[in-house]
Amino acid sequence: MLRVENITVCFAELAALDAVTLDVAGGEVVAVLGPSGSGKSTLLRVVAGLQRLDSGRVLLDGEDLAPTPPHRRGIGLVFQDHALFQHKDVWGNIAFGLRMRGGTRPEIERRVRELLELVGLTGFEHRSVATLSGGEQQRVALARALAPEPRVLLLDEPLGSLDRRLRDRLLDDLVGLFAELRITAIYVTHDQAEAFALGDRVAVMREGRVVQTETPDALWAHPADEDVARFLGLGNVRDGAIVRPEAVRVTAAVGEEEADGVVESVIRHGPTVRLRVRLADGELLEAAVASLDHPAPGDSVTVDVDPDGIVRLP
Amino acid sequence: MTRPPGGGVRPHGSDPAKLWRALTYGVPLGFLAVFFVYPLVSILERGLRSDGALTSPLDLLTDPLTREVVWFTVWQALASTVLTIAVAFPAAYVVGRYAFTGRSVVRALITIPFVLPTVVVALAFIAILPDGLERGWAAILIAHAFFNVAVVVRVVGTFWASLDRRVTEAAATLGAGPWQRFREVTLPLLAPSLAAAAAIVFLFSFTSFGIVLILGGPGYSTIEAEIYNQAVRIYDLRAAAVLSLVQLLCVGLAVWVSLRLESRLAVRGQLRAERDVLRRPRTRGEKALVAGSLGALGVFLGLPLAVLVERSLATASGHDFGAYRALAEPTPALLAAPWEAIVNSIVYATAATLIALVVGGLAAFAVAGPGGTRILDGLLMLPLGASAVMLGFGFVIAFDEAPLDFRSAPWIVPVAQALVAIPFVVRIVAPTLRAIDERQREAAAMLGASPGRVRREIDVPIVGRALAVAAGFAFAISLGEFGATVFLARPDRPTLPVAIFRFLGRPGELNAGQAYALAVVLMVVTAVSVLLVERIRLRRGGWL
Numbered sequence: 100m101l102r103v104e105n106i107t108v109c110f111a112e113l114a115a116l117d118a119v120t121l122d123v124a125g126g127e128v129v130a131v132l133g134p135s136g137s138g139k140s141t142l143l144r145v146v147a148g149l150q151r152l153d154s155g156r157v158l159l160d161g162e163d164l165a166p167t168p169p170h171r172r173g174i175g176l177v178f179q180d181h182a183l184f185q186h187k188d189v190w191g192n193i194a195f196g197l198r199m200r201g202g203t204r205p206e207i208e209r210r211v212r213e214l215l216e217l218v219g220l221t222g223f224e225h226r227s228v229a230t231l232s233g234g235e236q237q238r239v240a241l242a243r244a245l246a247p248e249p250r251v252l253l254l255d256e257p258l259g260s261l262d263r264r265l266r267d268r269l270l271d272d273l274v275g276l277f278a279e280l281r282i283t284a285i286y287v288t289h290d291q292a293e294a295f296a297l298g299d300r301v302a303v304m305r306e307g308r309v310v311q312t313e314t315p316d317a318l319w320a321h322p323a324d325e326d327v328a329r330f331l332g333l334g335n336v337r338d339g340a341i342v343r344p345e346a347v348r349v350t351a352a353v354g355e356e357e358a359d360g361v362v363e364s365v366i367r368h369g370p371t372v373r374l375r376v377r378l379a380d381g382e383l384l385e386a387a388v389a390s391l392d393h394p395a396p397g398d399s400v401t402v403d404v405d406p407d408g409i410v411r412l413p
Numbered sequence: 414m415t416r417p418p419g420g421g422v423r424p425h426g427s428d429p430a431k432l433w434r435a436l437t438y439g440v441p442l443g444f445l446a447v448f449f450v451y452p453l454v455s456i457l458e459r460g461l462r463s464d465g466a467l468t469s470p471l472d473l474l475t476d477p478l479t480r481e482v483v484w485f486t487v488w489q490a491l492a493s494t495v496l497t498i499a500v501a502f503p504a505a506y507v508v509g510r511y512a513f514t515g516r517s518v519v520r521a522l523i524t525i526p527f528v529l530p531t532v533v534v535a536l537a538f539i540a541i542l543p544d545g546l547e548r549g550w551a552a553i554l555i556a557h558a559f560f561n562v563a564v565v566v567r568v569v570g571t572f573w574a575s576l577d578r579r580v581t582e583a584a585a586t587l588g589a590g591p592w593q594r595f596r597e598v599t600l601p602l603l604a605p606s607l608a609a610a611a612a613i614v615f616l617f618s619f620t621s622f623g624i625v626l627i628l629g630g631p632g633y634s635t636i637e638a639e640i641y642n643q644a645v646r647i648y649d650l651r652a653a654a655v656l657s658l659v660q661l662l663c664v665g666l667a668v669w670v671s672l673r674l675e676s677r678l679a680v681r682g683q684l685r686a687e688r689d690v691l692r693r694p695r696t697r698g699e700k701a702l703v704a705g706s707l708g709a710l711g712v713f714l715g716l717p718l719a720v721l722v723e724r725s726l727a728t729a730s731g732h733d734f735g736a737y738r739a740l741a742e743p744t745p746a747l748l749a750a751p752w753e754a755i756v757n758s759i760v761y762a763t764a765a766t767l768i769a770l771v772v773g774g775l776a777a778f779a780v781a782g783p784g785g786t787r788i789l790d791g792l793l794m795l796p797l798g799a800s801a802v803m804l805g806f807g808f809v810i811a812f813d814e815a816p817l818d819f820r821s822a823p824w825i826v827p828v829a830q831a832l833v834a835i836p837f838v839v840r841i842v843a844p845t846l847r848a849i850d851e852r853q854r855e856a857a858a859m860l861g862a863s864p865g866r867v868r869r870e871i872d873v874p875i876v877g878r879a880l881a882v883a884a885g886f887a888f889a890i891s892l893g894e895f896g897a898t899v900f901l902a903r904p905d906r907p908t909l910p911v912a913i914f915r916f917l918g919r920p921g922e923l924n925a926g927q928a929y930a931l932a933v934v935l936m937v938v939t940a941v942s943v944l945l946v947e948r949i950r951l952r953r954g955g956w957l
Contacts, residue, residue, distance in 0.1 A: 168858070169859055170858045176859040178852055178856060195870070196860030247861060
């Protein structure tokens with residue numbers, strides 16, 4: 100449905116986007132995942148028509164969008180930090196796109212109510228957007244973009260400015276919403292959890308390039324290279340292969356001679372505990388342990404690796 | 414994440430865009446050329462030429478009277494600045510650090526003296542100061558402090574309210590006591606705003622006219638007042654012209670120094686929203702501080718005005734509205750009945766406001782638009798520095814011959830008043846235009862708004878409020894404008910400040926009473942227009 104073809108954008112000789120190609124099928128959500136400065140936002144601005152491009156094409160349903168200005172593309176954009184109209188109330192913000200489309204009053208009224216209900220803000224119609232909390236502003240931004248029924252919805256780190264708990268909650272809401280609306284969307288984020296939760300497929304970007312596009316499971320199973328693996332948090336790379344932390348079994352050594360290494364640090368990550376073990380050869384190996392009865396820093400341990408947990412890098 | 418450059422919502426190079434650009438540059442520049450540059454050139458010519466030949470102005474420059482006037486102008490401006498900051502600082506502190514009920518009301522009320530006509534302020538101090546002190550340098554300094562307190566409280570207080578409390582808290586955890594925290598952390602951070610406020614107060618005091626003319630008395634004349642004396646009372650146009658040039662040079666120098674100072678002192682730092690900074694006073698000491706500072710300032714600002722009202726009602730035998738009733742009767746002090754001055758003032762100020770909004774509004778778009786230059790910005794500020802008396806004097810000598818004999822044209826007064834108001838209009842509107850987040854325009858475009866529609870839906874509503882604010886200020890400024898108007902208003906069509914001045918120039922209790930009564934009327938009209946402005950004022954509109 101949406102095809103981004105060979106896009107290159109340069110800022111002062113520097114390529115912000117370097118021959119980027121991306122396909123988004125109808126009803127599909129593609130999460131674009133990458134560190135800041137990798138070109139994710141620029142990619143969205145190109146699709147929206149807010150950014151001139153040096154070469155390449157953006158096709159929507161086979162039609163080249165180059166001659167279409169942003170306001171006629173029928174593409175919705177949820178801005179980072181929302182960019183709400185401060186001089187309009189919640190109603191005025193959500194109704195804006197509908198008014199531009201030239202809807203009748205009852206139509207607009209019905210649609211705005213529908214959206215307020217959808218994002219759980221019924222009763223907020225005439226609140227000034229400046230008085231809303233971060234999460235509420237985010238919902239208004241989403242409702243505003245959805246109101247005119249865009250063909251494609253673009254989201255630029257929509258949860259980026261919110262605190263962690265609120266983010267987790269809104270993330271769940273978004274997952275439900277996207278499933279319900281069957282919307283075609285590109286969701287840009289630097290957060291792995293968001294990308295995996297929302298994306299039917301995840302495109303990993305680095306330094307202006309898309310290095311890998313896969314479903315979350317496939318990406319997790321077969322990262323394209325060491326950098327992608329490390330970005331996903333798979334730090335155990337040994338001899339051209341990834342060792343999954345959950346495949347590493349660590350047990351207390353019976354005697355000094357039997358030990359494979361010494362535990363350096365113990366950090367709890369939610370349900371699992373991450374152990375970092377300094378091996379005899381000096382390398383670090385990370386293990387994820389579910390047990391509450393785990394070794395402590397300084398303990399000598401033996402290490403076994405489940406062969407199923409070793410992934411050869413291409 | 415940073416926003417990459419090169420957005421494409423605004424149209425470039427299209428015909429409407431070119432036309433718009435020509436309009437926004439052409440109208441303000443044309444207006445300035447005719448009504449500012451040309452009178453200035455006339456002054457220059459008058460000062461440097463006598464009897465048709467180039468003459469050195471050296472004889473006038475080395476004249477002891479000139480030296481005395483320049484010296485007095487400089488030191489009274491410096492002293493006024495120091496006094497103003499001293500008087501305003503406690504209130505700036507309270508407004509900048511504490512949240513309390515009525516905080517915005519306090520800020521609005523403090524602003525009233527600043528926009529009061531100088532003639533009203535001068536009269537208020539004649540009314541309140543004891544005999545003997547009512548004229549002279551002390552009266553001038555106190556009146557300047559009264560007038561400019563708002564500048565310091567608003568500039569410094571607003572800036573203070575955006576300084577992160579945690580920085581001083583960090584200093585405290587590092588062992589700094591209250592005084593050390595103030596000296597080592599707060600003061601350096603405040604310095605740019607203090608410098609900015611001081612520069613404004615210095616400039617206003619330096620070019621002060623009405624207050625000096627009325628409160629100065631013999632021997633206390635600033636350059637500005639002396640230009641008027643020479644031109645109107647002694648009728649030495651060459652001396653007035655040379656003094657104007659001296660004034661221009663001094664103001665230019667002062668502006669240059671203050672700009673240098675500001676850039677030297679500028680501290681970059683994250684500014685925070687007021688609601689994160691301000692907190693309610695907790696201890697009794699803090700509450701006493703808030704109440705005490707504001708109370709003292711309230712007395713300083715309120716008492717002279719209250720006494721002015723009282724004096725307008727005072728008669729030999731008690732209080733009544735006699736002086737007000739007499740405004741309807743013809744008087745030998747004026748060639749018109751005093752009440753006509755009220756009508757004249759309102760008509761002139763309305764016309765001046767319209768002119769200032771059109772010219773200043775277009776200029777603001779030019780200054781804030783793509784490619785807007787600092788040069789244009791600076792050029793538009795010039796009338797402010799060149800001072801109203803110079804403008805009035807320049808008009809008189811520039812527009813005295815056909816085909817440019819406009820001295821008695823009815824529109825010449827509003828044009829001069831507009832010229833004084835334009836810098837304020839630009840200063841209010843341009844920052845608002847600049848502050849519109851480009852993403853707001855982009856968001857509108859993404860929702861289907863065409864470029865023209867974006868301007869209508871985003872730019873105009875946001876600027877509309879700023880324009881309304883600017884209109885209020887332009888109106889208040891024009892109402893109270895005295896320096897230029899006193900040269901230009903026809904004797905049979907005086908404005909309120911001019912009429913008050915004429916009454917003051919005549920002896921007798923009824924004349925004094927009528928001057929007080931007119932001053933009260935002028936004060937009320939001005940205060941009402943300013944309070945209306947404060948209601949629609951943008952919450953973050955800079956110091957104005």
